[in-house]
Amino acid sequence: MNKTTAAITAVGGYVPDFVLSNKVLETMVDTNDEWITSRTGIKERRILKEENAGTSYMAIRAAQDLIKKGNVDPSEIDFVLVATATPDLPVASTAAYVASEIGAVNAFAYDLQAACSSFLYGMSTAASYIESGKYKKVLVIGADKMSSILDYTDRTTCIIFGDGAGAVLFEPNEEGLGVQDEYLRSDGVGRQFLKIDAGGSILPASEETVKNKQHYVYQDGKSVFKFAVSNMAEVSALIMERNNLSHEDVQWLVPHQANKRIIDATANRMGVDSEKVMINIDRYGNTTSATLPLLLFDYEKQLKKGDNLIFAAFGGGFTWGSIYLKWAYNS
Numbered sequence: 001m002n003k004t005t006a007a008i009t010a011v012g013g014y015v016p017d018f019v020l021s022n023k024v025l026e027t028m029v030d031t032n033d034e035w036i037t038s039r040t041g042i043k044e045r046r047i048l049k050e051e052n053a054g055t056s057y058m059a060i061r062a063a064q065d066l067i068k069k070g071n072v073d074p075s076e077i078d079f080v081l082v083a084t085a086t087p088d089l090p091v092a093s094t095a096a097y098v099a100s101e102i103g104a105v106n107a108f109a110y111d112l113q114a115a116c117s118s119f120l121y122g123m124s125t126a127a128s129y130i131e132s133g134k135y136k137k138v139l140v141i142g143a144d145k146m147s148s149i150l151d152y153t154d155r156t157t158c159i160i161f162g163d164g165a166g167a168v169l170f171e172p173n174e175e176g177l178g179v180q181d182e183y184l185r186s187d188g189v190g191r192q193f194l195k196i197d198a199g200g201s202i203l204p205a206s207e208e209t210v211k212n213k214q215h216y217v218y219q220d221g222k223s224v225f226k227f228a229v230s231n232m233a234e235v236s237a238l239i240m241e242r243n244n245l246s247h248e249d250v251q252w253l254v255p256h257q258a259n260k261r262i263i264d265a266t267a268n269r270m271g272v273d274s275e276k277v278m279i280n281i282d283r284y285g286n287t288t289s290a291t292l293p294l295l296l297f298d299y300e301k302q303l304k305k306g307d308n309l310i311f312a313a314f315g316g317g318f319t320w321g322s323i324y325l326k327w328a329y330n331s
């Protein structure tokens with residue numbers, strides 16, 4: 001009997017309508033289009049402007065898009081995982097709310113937080129649940145409202161991030177398609193370089209922390225960049241090596257969209273040509289947990305059954321890793 005693998009069988013996505021371009025950012029902070037484009041590859045990002053709408057607003061829409069396109073009966077979904085660094089509320093699972101709103105009435109649901117690696121880790125969780133034989137339909141949503149934790153007077157962070165959501169469905173596969181291998185890592189040394197100081201259990205929110213802007217993202221960009229370049233490239237090359245994949249065997253690199261230069265360095269190390277590298281950072285910026293599923297959402301039509309995809313991510317914590325997956329359908 002064939003081993004059961006976990007394959008992606010449907011994809012959905014959602015980005016807010018509001019576009020925040022580099023040109024508009026020029027009017028908000030001391031920056032310019034040329035600097036942002038050459039240092040990051042970003043031209044514009046989407047911002048969720050709806051009042052009283054949090055991450056779940058986008059997660060629900062991405063999931064509904066998947067349900068409609070994939071003709072999925074939501075009552076058959078076993079588990080809903082929302083990968084996010086910006087949950088609706090500090091306590092109360094965003095995933096539980098999303099599951100109820102999309103009609104996944106028989107599912108259990110929880111959030112997974114590993115900064116920009118949340119979705120990659122979520123893929124691993126989903127695959128393990130499917131491979132165990134316990135669950136048949138696992139919905140993994142990557143969603144973040146980064147605009148809710150950014151200081152739009154800080155030019156070092158506000159130019160990088162955007163809002164968005166993407167969703168994928170994992171189901172058992174008996175043809176050997178889906179997740180083949182994974183290599184996940186973390187290192188707590190990274191906490192000092194990318195963090196939000198206040199609002200957690202060490203420094204609960206107070207008048208003082210708000211005044212000091214400690215509830216916004218702080219990033220030492222240079223240090224994060226150094227770690228990201230070497231680690232994302234290393235794990236991607238490693239997963240190719242241990243699965244005996246040459247650059248010709250890889251149809252697509254699906255890299256976290258943090259910075260175009262980090263993506264290029266990873267592709268170079270793997271020996272993968274640029275036309276095989278999924279990119280949408282120019283239009284969405286870094287949407288944290290949503291980058292990987294939004295890439296699948298954008299490139300779905302170009303993917304063919306049997307294609308070898310290498311996913312790679314790096315994020316705060318530090319957290320990082322790579323997953324090798326065989327695509328399971330033609331759309």
Ligand SMILES: CC(C)(COP(=O)(O)OP(=O)(O)OC[C@H]1O[C@@H](n2cnc3c(N)ncnc32)[C@H](O)[C@@H]1OP(=O)(O)O)[C@@H](O)C(=O)NCCC(=O)NCCS
Binds near residue numbers: 030035223225
């Ligand atoms: C943030 C990042 C784009 C900055 O690029 P960089 O090449 O490292 O730039 P530096 O921080 O060294 O800054 C270079 C100069 O540009 C200035 N600068 C910073 N932000 C700027 C902006 N938005 N516009 C114009 N100038 C800016 C700096 O003040 C500095 O000026 P100085 O030389 O006079 O001191 C880059 O470090 C990065 O992408 N890091 C990783 C971020 C990341 O991936 N985060 C998410 C992890 S998943």
